[in-house]
Amino acid sequence: xxxxxxxxxxxxxxxxxxxxxxxxxxxxxxxxxxxxxxxxxxxxxxxxxxxxxxxxxxxxxxxxxxxxxxxxxxxxxxxxxxxxxxxxxxxxxxxxxxxxxxxxxxxxxxxxxxxxxxxxxxxxxxxxxxxxxxxxxxxxxxxxxxxxxxxxxxxxxxxxxxxxxxxxxxxxxxxxxxxxxxxxxxxxxxxxxxxxxxxxxxxxxxxxxxxxxx
Numbered sequence: 001x002x003x004x005x006x007x008x009x010x011x012x013x014x015x016x017x018x019x020x021x022x023x024x025x026x027x028x029x030x031x032x033x034x035x036x037x038x039x040x041x042x043x044x045x046x047x048x049x050x051x052x053x054x055x056x057x058x059x060x061x062x063x064x065x066x067x068x069x070x071x072x073x074x075x076x077x078x079x080x081x082x083x084x085x086x087x088x089x090x091x092x093x094x095x096x097x098x099x100x101x102x103x104x105x106x107x108x109x110x111x112x113x114x115x116x117x118x119x120x121x122x123x124x125x126x127x128x129x130x131x132x133x134x135x136x137x138x139x140x141x142x143x144x145x146x147x148x149x150x151x152x153x154x155x156x157x158x159x160x161x162x163x164x165x166x167x168x169x170x171x172x173x174x175x176x177x178x179x180x181x182x183x184x185x186x187x188x189x190x191x192x193x194x195x196x197x198x199x200x201x202x203x204x205x206x207x208x209x210x211x212x213x214x
Contacts, residue, residue, distance in 0.1 A: 004094035005201040006076050009194045011085050015145035020190030021077045026153045031180060035187050042195045043069060049202050059105050072101060137175045140165055144182045
């Protein structure tokens with residue numbers, strides 16, 4: 001369930017999330033700094049879930065939770081570079097990744113992924129869009145997320161964002177003082193969306209265990 005939630009946000013649900021994943025590694029340490037706490041919170045959500053599974057005897061005792069968390073997230077995040085969602089639905093990728101990962105983590109157990117349905121992701125609420133200025137600002141961020149996702153940090157310019165949003169560059173400057181200010185908000189929104197989605201999936205997991213005894 002957590003894997004499918006992450007992949008859904010990353011590959012289909014939120015340009016903000018994919019923009020975050022693709023561009024964060026390209027940023028300077030100074031630009032990354034404001035986002036480290038949120039990224040740590042997201043890693044913590046996965047770590048807590050995996051630790052609880054280990055305490056309950058679902059995972060092999062020799063597994064390092066830190067290592068397996070990093071492996072899972074890295075494997076999923078790389079799919080943004082190669083997976084074609086138009087050819088294959090995300091749930092197929094999620095099902096196969098879940099089985100592969102769980103088969104490796106679990107001792108004398110099997111992963112039950114057949115028939116599981118992902119709870120629909122909550123709508124992505126970017127900003128309060130009441131008022132013309134707020135709506136324009138939200139639209140700039142939506143377009144910027146798409147441009148960053150498709151072109152990367154270095155190739156993204158305020159002029160390109162303005163062109164894609166069908167407005168003058170000066171209008172973008174009215175709402176954001178720099179490209180860095182836009183990138184900062186896009187990255188924050190992207191990971192906030194992802195954290196909310198996965199946290200909700202953890203809460204709903206309760207009795208719907210995906211690891212069952214042979």
